[in-house]
Each structure stands twice: as structure tokens, then as C-alpha cells.
Amino acid sequence: QRLNDIVGSAYYVAPEVLHRSYNVEGDMWSIGVITYILLCGSRPFWARTESGIFRSVLRADPNFHDSPWPSVSPEAKDFVRRLLNKDHRKRMTAAQALTHPWLHDENRPVPLDILIYKLVKSYLRATPLKRAALKALSKALTEEELVYLRAQFMLLEPKDGCVSLNNFKVALMRQATDAMTDSRVFEILNVMEPLSDQKLAYEEFCAAATSVYQLEALERWDQIAITAFDYFEQEGNRVISVEELALELNLAPAAYSLLNDCIRNSDGKLSFLGYKRFLHGVTVRSSNTRHG
Structure with missing residues (x-):
């Protein structure tokens, strides 16, 4: 079932939420935003107004060039990129994220996808x-x-x-x-x-x-x-x-x-x-x- 209400904090809203047609993939986008912030201390999409943030979410790409990104591991950057993909069909699912090389742990159970x-x-x-x-x-x-x-x-x-x-x-x-x-x-x-x-x-x-x-x-x-x-x-x-x-x-x-x-x-x-x-x-x- 696809949802159509615009909900959530502007910084964490997925592009498809703004297009009023979304599902659980929007949650994976939000996890990508959170991970980006935890790794570099800044938001991947920013503007002074809510409408500006929405435009950034729809049109801008996250910055992986400025400090500290050059010193962040390739696996961590790949993890974030694969969650912050504007095409929800290309985004990782939760089970895929848990088996990603950056997080993968042989001792942690993986859910059925x-x-x-x-x-x-x-x-x-x-x-x-x-x-x-x-x-x-x-x-x-x-x-x-x-x-x-x-x-x-x-x-x-x-x-x-x-x-x-x-x-x-x-x-x-x-x-x-x-x-x-x-x-x-x-x-x-x-x-x-x-x-x-x-x-x-x-x-x-x-x-x-x-x-x-x-x-x-x-x-x-x-x-x-x-x-x-x-x-x-x-x-x-x-x-x-x-x-x-x-x-x-x-x-x-x-x-x-x-x-x-x-x-x-x-x-x-x-x-x-x-x-x-x-x-x-x-x-x-x-x-x-x-x-x-």
C-alpha cells in the first residue's frame, strides 16, 4: 500500500513523500539521512526555509567531497549513497542494509526480505x-x-x-x-x-x-x-x-x-x-x- 500524506521532519523526508506516493522505502531514506549526519555532523540537504529544504531533497545531491568525507571509509560512503538514492527502487531494503559490508556481522541474524x-x-x-x-x-x-x-x-x-x-x-x-x-x-x-x-x-x-x-x-x-x-x-x-x-x-x-x-x-x-x-x-x- 502506497501512502500519500506528507509527514515527517523536512530534513528526513524522502523525495517520493513529497511526490505523495511512498512506502517503507521512505524509512530507508531517513536512515540514510541520519547516518550521513552521524558521519559528518551536517545535514545532506539544507536550506533556510522548509520549501527550500524540499527543493534540495528533490534536486540536490549530498556532498561527499568536503571534510571529513575524504577520510571516511569507502564502505561507509557506499552505504549512505545506496540509502540516499532519489529513486526508491534503487534504495537498499533493511535486510540489504544489514548485509552491507559496512555493517555485516556473521553473528547478527538477517530478516527475511x-x-x-x-x-x-x-x-x-x-x-x-x-x-x-x-x-x-x-x-x-x-x-x-x-x-x-x-x-x-x-x-x-x-x-x-x-x-x-x-x-x-x-x-x-x-x-x-x-x-x-x-x-x-x-x-x-x-x-x-x-x-x-x-x-x-x-x-x-x-x-x-x-x-x-x-x-x-x-x-x-x-x-x-x-x-x-x-x-x-x-x-x-x-x-x-x-x-x-x-x-x-x-x-x-x-x-x-x-x-x-x-x-x-x-x-x-x-x-x-x-x-x-x-x-x-x-x-x-x-x-x-x-x-x-
């Missing part, structure tokens, strides 16, 4: 080409970048290295919160019925539970995408028409001209640009739009 359920739901409804695109993307991630996904996989208590629909149900019943109940998790479980007669091994789970938007927020995104495309070329790329690509991306015929650069003239397969655009057709938002 509802985002996993939403992403796996979309993956199960995706076409074979979309699944291949995500599998290539997850293969390009380093072990450090997979810490969060491995933690979520273990929370599902895999049997023989795989998880099924029952694993998702049991984990949810064991760790369910009011927020999870309110976010239509149980409806999502119903859509995950294809898992009732199939299983996900760890590698495919990583593909299913990877968020393209959040990876784009990483400084290493360009390298990840290049490496992923190399894997995709070897294992998933195939000949595709503009019309078929538009259907995959849920685009109307009027958008066909925008896709010409996405397909190589040499062999009719997706180009690197096409692969990156195609990845966005795998997102939760586009899947929900397309399937209703």
Missing part, C-alpha cells in the same frame, strides 16, 4: 529469454555482492541445495510481520504456485531474486552489465524481432523506432544496449503492468 518474494514472483512469470537475461546478470556478481542473496536463500532453509514453494511458505509463517501481511505477501504466494512442482537451486534463486534497479545503483554497474552480456551472448542471446522485443518490454507499436538500436543488424540478436533495456522488462513494475 519481502522483496525476494516479489522478484521471484516476477521471475516465475517471465519468458525463457527474460530468465536467461537474469541468469547472466546474477553470474556477473561477486561473492561479496551475493552475500545478501545467500543469506536470504539460507533463511528459506533449502533441502538438498534447492528451495520449493513450501520453503517460501514456511519461512513466511515463521518470520511474518504486520508489514508483510499488509503488503499482499500471501497473494504473491498464490502466484508462486509454479514452484509447487519445481525447485530453485541456489544459482537460479540468485537470478530470480536479483533486482536490476538496485544493481544499477552500484558504482560497478557498468562492469557488471558488460560481464553479464558476455554470459548472455554465450548462453541466452538469440534472434529476436523488433515486434517481439516490444512485446517482451510491454511497449506499444509506436515505440518500435526506439528499439532499432537494441537489435544488431549483423545477426538479429540483442545488442549490449538492447540487453540493458531488456533487463528492465524483467522488473517487478513491468511484470505487474503486463500481467495485471
Whole structure:
């Protein structure tokens, strides 16, 4: 459920709150503001008036150049940046923040992340080409970048290295919160019925539970995408028409001209640009739009 009332102290308000459409991601923004202040002693967004602060939140970027930021660890700066992302889809969730290298503690339990359920739901409804695109993307991630996904996989208590629909149900019943109940998790479980007669091994789970938007927020995104495309070329790329690509991306015929650069003239397969655009057709938002 998305909320639309503007609430909270101006300095801590997320951009989407000002746009009157927000959810729990706004809380992660506020944590980013608090962390920024704790690390440097000043606010990331400042002005003399409330309206000025709001403009700063919407348009300005936090300052990571002035003292003491040069002496702050790269991990701490990355943690703050990934919370103060103006696109709420690219912001870390609470579970992801707890597995971030700056905070990660092997002895601290990580909560089950509802985002996993939403992403796996979309993956199960995706076409074979979309699944291949995500599998290539997850293969390009380093072990450090997979810490969060491995933690979520273990929370599902895999049997023989795989998880099924029952694993998702049991984990949810064991760790369910009011927020999870309110976010239509149980409806999502119903859509995950294809898992009732199939299983996900760890590698495919990583593909299913990877968020393209959040990876784009990483400084290493360009390298990840290049490496992923190399894997995709070897294992998933195939000949595709503009019309078929538009259907995959849920685009109307009027958008066909925008896709010409996405397909190589040499062999009719997706180009690197096409692969990156195609990845966005795998997102939760586009899947929900397309399937209703």
C-alpha cells in the first residue's frame, strides 16, 4: 500500500513523500539521512526555509567531497549513497542494509526480505529469454555482492541445495510481520504456485531474486552489465524481432523506432544496449503492468 500524506521532519523526508506516493522505502531514506549526519555532523540537504529544504531533497545531491568525507571509509560512503538514492527502487531494503559490508556481522541474524518474494514472483512469470537475461546478470556478481542473496536463500532453509514453494511458505509463517501481511505477501504466494512442482537451486534463486534497479545503483554497474552480456551472448542471446522485443518490454507499436538500436543488424540478436533495456522488462513494475 502506497501512502500519500506528507509527514515527517523536512530534513528526513524522502523525495517520493513529497511526490505523495511512498512506502517503507521512505524509512530507508531517513536512515540514510541520519547516518550521513552521524558521519559528518551536517545535514545532506539544507536550506533556510522548509520549501527550500524540499527543493534540495528533490534536486540536490549530498556532498561527499568536503571534510571529513575524504577520510571516511569507502564502505561507509557506499552505504549512505545506496540509502540516499532519489529513486526508491534503487534504495537498499533493511535486510540489504544489514548485509552491507559496512555493517555485516556473521553473528547478527538477517530478516527475511519481502522483496525476494516479489522478484521471484516476477521471475516465475517471465519468458525463457527474460530468465536467461537474469541468469547472466546474477553470474556477473561477486561473492561479496551475493552475500545478501545467500543469506536470504539460507533463511528459506533449502533441502538438498534447492528451495520449493513450501520453503517460501514456511519461512513466511515463521518470520511474518504486520508489514508483510499488509503488503499482499500471501497473494504473491498464490502466484508462486509454479514452484509447487519445481525447485530453485541456489544459482537460479540468485537470478530470480536479483533486482536490476538496485544493481544499477552500484558504482560497478557498468562492469557488471558488460560481464553479464558476455554470459548472455554465450548462453541466452538469440534472434529476436523488433515486434517481439516490444512485446517482451510491454511497449506499444509506436515505440518500435526506439528499439532499432537494441537489435544488431549483423545477426538479429540483442545488442549490449538492447540487453540493458531488456533487463528492465524483467522488473517487478513491468511484470505487474503486463500481467495485471
